[in-house]
Amino acid sequence: MKLKTRLQVKPEQVKEAESLGAKYDGRMKSYYVPEHLPLRPFESFMTLPIELVPSSNWEKNVRSEYQDEWRAIKRKVYQRAGYKCEVCGGKGDAHPVECHEKWTYDMDTKTQRLECLIALCTICHKTQHWGYALIHGMEKDVRKRILTLNGWKDEDLNKYLNEVFDIFEERSKVNWTLDMTALEHYR
Template sequence: MAKAAGAVFDGKEKCWKASVDRLDALLPFVPYRYRPDRKPPYIRPWMVPQALWGRNLRALLAKEDWDRIRKDAYARAGSRCRVCGGRGPKWPVEADEGWHYDDATRVQTLKGVIALCPDCHAVRHWGKTMSAGRQDEALAWMMEVNGWTRAAATRCADEAMEQWHERSAYSDWRCDISWATTHYGVTTIQGGDAIAEKRNQSFVQKASAQYGSRGGHASYIQHLLYER
């Protein structure tokens, strides 16, 4: 009887461990909002320093390479948002480049490309959202996804803008997209840096023409009108 009981216990323990292993295997596919190993903020504004405007995968890579990377992000997420699990009414998801900023070396490093629903993408691209007059909607969505009060969401947006000002005070930022070259074997197109620089100058000039020296959100907004 003791042996039989021990066998039953061992069998249950193995089943439990197998279930845990299966859950661990599924965890990377669970939207951030519902993962037990993540805490808010799950989504927040993430501003690109002015010196790096226009310097992204869409500018630096051939169109077919960028399309392959972004469509792969959509497929990995099942065409659902990696943050909230939702989908947009017009198009399900959009590609968002995730960057890390080293303020000491002033290097912007690409960490990956993920699929975001339009609502979560609107939070990330805060300037474009403000230019469209949808900041209240974006604040409400940030509150919903992160479980925040309006004051907390507003404070997060203000801190992101302050950080953007600090980073935009420097013109020597560099961009590292080795993640894309390593994972997809792509290379920048010939003259890609020059194209990115030309785009940067164009965005800055358009922002200056429309908003003058008012600065603040405005100079960032104009740039994002031309980015997706």
């Protein structure tokens, strides 16, 4: 059986998804990525994509760069989200949500740009910090969360993880310049 990685394509996204090569499965009434195509270009159609921060910039983040303001910044993020996870709508056990930084990377300028801050429950947040989750025995939980929210099978996730870790390795070779101008929205 061929791998058909399911996507969550909204009606207004159909043209974009099809232009990237997504196909419609009439039987399942959903779009999917054909087996021969990489998955990363379709991340905007995944409920829970994975973004791994390059190891060259571990410990360089909003919290480390804005220590005095961090508490107020993350509180604004939590309040904006109604203290619920912006991906699954849930809340964590120890605390309702955690603040996650979403980044984009420009290889030409070697700039790691903060796009926004979002509130995630503990498990959704750990999916974004895969290595941390593995070290702390959370692999089963984060795998289950990604599989469930994206509507995937293990084969889909394994293919995607290979792609995510390939780009992580490449990005980790770069000495990135941080651009946190997006913080103006939170200060």
